[in-house]
Amino acid sequence: MTETELIDRIQAGDKAACAACVELHAPAVYRLALRMLGSPEEAEDAMQETFLNAFRAIESFEGRAGLATWLYRIANNVVLMRLRKRQPLFVPIDLHGAAGDGEDAAVTPVQLFDWCCLPEEDFATTEAQGELERAIGELPLPLRQVFVLRELEGLSTEETAQTLELTPANVKVRLHRARLWLRERLADYFTELATEKAHG
Amino acid sequence: MAETQRCTHLLADLSDYLDGDAAAEVCAAIERHLAACEDCRVVVDTLSKTVALYHTLPPPDMPDAAQTRLFAALNLDEFSRLYRQ
The missing domain is CATH 1.10.1740.10 (RNA polymerase sigma factor, region 2, helix turn helix motif)
Incomplete structure (x- = not known):
């Protein structure tokens, strides 16, 4: 059918x-x-x-x-x-415009430790996956909406834009910010893990 | 991070670069910059790793009972057994 x-x-x-x-x-x-x-x-x-x-x-x-x-x-x-x-005070009525909770948050990289050097098995633990799930759950709402549809549900940029009534350019900007935000958030966890390992 | 103008420019194009959507001249500019800027190289590597990590996350499964209750809520109970996994 x-x-x-x-x-x-x-x-x-x-x-x-x-x-x-x-x-x-x-x-x-x-x-x-x-x-x-x-x-x-x-x-x-x-x-x-x-x-x-x-x-x-x-x-x-x-x-x-x-x-x-x-x-x-x-x-x-x-x-x-x-x-x-x-949370009536934290969810704006209009998330379609340029501004919104977290939308304007600068995501300038401050974490500069190269945690990619950790062994692969450290990324596959239940704890690491839980940390990643928590981080996704903490993404600012306008970024999370785009991130979930585009990256986890696999919608195209255009489909995500249609779903959220955004422009494709806006989807791309929000996705980029979401990725940078997650990188910062995960760096806290993986840097600490790498430091613990280095000190025995 | 050393906030040079070039680093800031690079940052804006990073997702396109990682997704293979950046124009050839943008890729070349980013790669030239990365060869000389250790901070940006770390950002690119850890950002790329972040993307790879969340793509390996298993999608959450919907419990069978939730599907049964959904069919009931929609008054479609008669089809629930047909589609039960």
Whole structure:
């Protein structure tokens, strides 16, 4: 079944088509919600809300974006609403403009220890992976939105821009800042690890 | 970091450079600079390692029970068993 056929059938109220859509796209919506919200319970609630909203609004789906991009956009809005409820003062209402929490934060490299020299097994530990997951969870929100879609979900720059209603140039700038931010954050951990190893 | 104008310029193009999206002349300029600037070389190496590390992260799995509850919430229970892994 092509995506157009799937959408036609969902719009006609075909429950089997709705189920096929859920089966196809729920894992990605769940991953996005989990990376953004950090809690499996909240991610599940956000996923349910996303599909409820999507099927309610399916009549208005015009197919300008792909179905996956459209669902990511709904999921992103659901996630933002939940984050805003959690921390109303820290989640700006409009994240689409040039400014936003963390958007303007200068990410000038200050960590200049070359931790690449650590043995490969030190990067593959559960602790190191946990540190990386924590760092991603702490990325400033406008950077995390772009980072998760572009780097972890594998959307193209254009798809990410469409989903978040940004320009492709803005996506690239935010992604670059996210990478620099993560580098700084990981340097704390890996520099300490390398220093500990050097001192026995 | 030694905040020279050249370092700042280099920083702005680093992601394009690492992704292979930078123009040939930009790549050449970055490589010339890296040969002479140890601080920037460390930044490039550790940034490249950071990118490689997060690309190896396993994607989080959605629990089967969450999928079952999702089908129920959408009134699609009859299809839940069909798609259970």
